[in-house]
Amino acid sequence: MFSFLFIARIVMSWYPKIPVGKFPYVLAYAPTEPILIPTRKLIPPLGGVDVTPVVWFGLISFLSEILIGPQGLLVLLSQQVG
Structure with missing residues:
Protein backbone atom coordinates (compact mmCIF):
# COMPACT_ATOMS: atom_id res chain seq x y z
CA MET A 1 0.00 0.00 0.00
CA PHE A 2 2.79 2.43 0.87
CA SER A 3 4.36 1.75 -2.52
CA PHE A 4 1.31 3.24 -4.22
CA LEU A 5 1.30 6.18 -1.83
CA PHE A 6 4.94 6.93 -2.58
CA ILE A 7 4.27 6.68 -6.32
CA ALA A 8 1.50 9.24 -5.81
CA ARG A 9 3.94 11.45 -3.87
CA ILE A 10 6.48 11.19 -6.69
CA VAL A 11 3.86 12.31 -9.22
CA MET A 12 2.66 15.04 -6.86
CA SER A 13 6.21 16.39 -6.60
CA TRP A 14 6.09 17.17 -10.33
CA TYR A 15 3.33 19.69 -9.58
CA PRO A 16 4.51 21.85 -6.66
CA LYS A 17 1.35 23.98 -6.56
CA ILE A 18 -0.93 21.04 -5.69
CA PRO A 19 -2.99 21.82 -2.58
CA VAL A 20 -1.74 18.88 -0.49
CA GLY A 21 -4.21 19.61 2.30
CA LYS A 22 -7.23 19.02 0.08
CA PHE A 23 -8.93 15.85 -1.08
CA PRO A 24 -7.75 13.66 -2.85
CA TYR A 25 -4.12 14.74 -2.43
CA VAL A 26 -4.25 14.53 1.35
CA LEU A 27 -4.81 10.76 1.05
CA ALA A 28 -1.22 10.36 -0.17
CA TYR A 29 0.28 13.32 1.70
CA ALA A 30 -0.88 12.67 5.28
CA PRO A 31 0.38 9.08 5.74
CA THR A 32 3.71 9.60 3.97
CA GLU A 33 4.81 13.01 5.25
CA PRO A 34 5.76 11.79 8.79
CA ILE A 35 8.12 9.30 7.16
CA LEU A 36 9.54 11.76 4.66
CA ILE A 37 10.32 14.58 7.13
CA VAL A 49 13.97 18.17 -6.27
CA ASP A 50 12.81 16.13 -3.29
CA VAL A 51 14.05 12.59 -3.93
CA THR A 52 12.94 11.07 -0.62
CA PRO A 53 9.73 9.49 -2.04
CA VAL A 54 11.88 7.77 -4.67
CA VAL A 55 14.27 6.52 -1.97
CA TRP A 56 11.40 5.09 0.10
CA PHE A 57 9.74 3.50 -2.94
CA GLY A 58 13.04 1.82 -3.81
CA LEU A 59 13.59 0.66 -0.24
CA LEU A 76 12.17 -20.12 1.38
CA LEU A 77 11.60 -20.51 5.13
CA SER A 78 7.96 -21.50 4.62
CA GLN A 79 9.04 -24.14 2.06
CA GLN A 80 11.55 -25.63 4.48
CA VAL A 81 9.04 -25.82 7.32
CA GLY A 82 6.30 -27.40 5.20
Whole structure:
Protein backbone atom coordinates (compact mmCIF):
# COMPACT_ATOMS: atom_id res chain seq x y z
CA MET A 1 0.00 0.00 0.00
CA PHE A 2 2.79 2.43 0.87
CA SER A 3 4.36 1.75 -2.52
CA PHE A 4 1.31 3.24 -4.22
CA LEU A 5 1.30 6.18 -1.83
CA PHE A 6 4.94 6.93 -2.58
CA ILE A 7 4.27 6.68 -6.32
CA ALA A 8 1.50 9.24 -5.81
CA ARG A 9 3.94 11.45 -3.87
CA ILE A 10 6.48 11.19 -6.69
CA VAL A 11 3.86 12.31 -9.22
CA MET A 12 2.66 15.04 -6.86
CA SER A 13 6.21 16.39 -6.60
CA TRP A 14 6.09 17.17 -10.33
CA TYR A 15 3.33 19.69 -9.58
CA PRO A 16 4.51 21.85 -6.66
CA LYS A 17 1.35 23.98 -6.56
CA ILE A 18 -0.93 21.04 -5.69
CA PRO A 19 -2.99 21.82 -2.58
CA VAL A 20 -1.74 18.88 -0.49
CA GLY A 21 -4.21 19.61 2.30
CA LYS A 22 -7.23 19.02 0.08
CA PHE A 23 -8.93 15.85 -1.08
CA PRO A 24 -7.75 13.66 -2.85
CA TYR A 25 -4.12 14.74 -2.43
CA VAL A 26 -4.25 14.53 1.35
CA LEU A 27 -4.81 10.76 1.05
CA ALA A 28 -1.22 10.36 -0.17
CA TYR A 29 0.28 13.32 1.70
CA ALA A 30 -0.88 12.67 5.28
CA PRO A 31 0.38 9.08 5.74
CA THR A 32 3.71 9.60 3.97
CA GLU A 33 4.81 13.01 5.25
CA PRO A 34 5.76 11.79 8.79
CA ILE A 35 8.12 9.30 7.16
CA LEU A 36 9.54 11.76 4.66
CA ILE A 37 10.32 14.58 7.13
CA PRO A 38 13.16 12.75 8.95
CA THR A 39 14.40 11.31 5.66
CA ARG A 40 14.76 14.83 4.22
CA LYS A 41 17.14 15.64 7.08
CA LEU A 42 19.41 12.81 5.88
CA ILE A 43 18.89 13.33 2.15
CA PRO A 44 18.38 17.00 1.24
CA PRO A 45 16.71 17.95 -2.05
CA LEU A 46 19.01 17.50 -5.04
CA GLY A 47 18.85 20.46 -7.40
CA GLY A 48 15.62 21.57 -5.75
CA VAL A 49 13.97 18.17 -6.27
CA ASP A 50 12.81 16.13 -3.29
CA VAL A 51 14.05 12.59 -3.93
CA THR A 52 12.94 11.07 -0.62
CA PRO A 53 9.73 9.49 -2.04
CA VAL A 54 11.88 7.77 -4.67
CA VAL A 55 14.27 6.52 -1.97
CA TRP A 56 11.40 5.09 0.10
CA PHE A 57 9.74 3.50 -2.94
CA GLY A 58 13.04 1.82 -3.81
CA LEU A 59 13.59 0.66 -0.24
CA ILE A 60 10.08 -0.79 0.05
CA SER A 61 10.42 -2.55 -3.32
CA PHE A 62 13.81 -3.98 -2.35
CA LEU A 63 12.61 -5.26 1.03
CA SER A 64 9.48 -6.72 -0.52
CA GLU A 65 11.54 -8.63 -3.07
CA ILE A 66 14.03 -9.85 -0.46
CA LEU A 67 11.33 -11.01 1.96
CA ILE A 68 8.34 -12.16 -0.10
CA GLY A 69 9.58 -12.35 -3.69
CA PRO A 70 9.78 -15.71 -5.53
CA GLN A 71 13.13 -16.45 -3.87
CA GLY A 72 12.45 -14.33 -0.76
CA LEU A 73 13.56 -15.29 2.70
CA LEU A 74 10.03 -15.81 4.04
CA VAL A 75 9.09 -17.94 1.02
CA LEU A 76 12.17 -20.12 1.38
CA LEU A 77 11.60 -20.51 5.13
CA SER A 78 7.96 -21.50 4.62
CA GLN A 79 9.04 -24.14 2.06
CA GLN A 80 11.55 -25.63 4.48
CA VAL A 81 9.04 -25.82 7.32
CA GLY A 82 6.30 -27.40 5.20
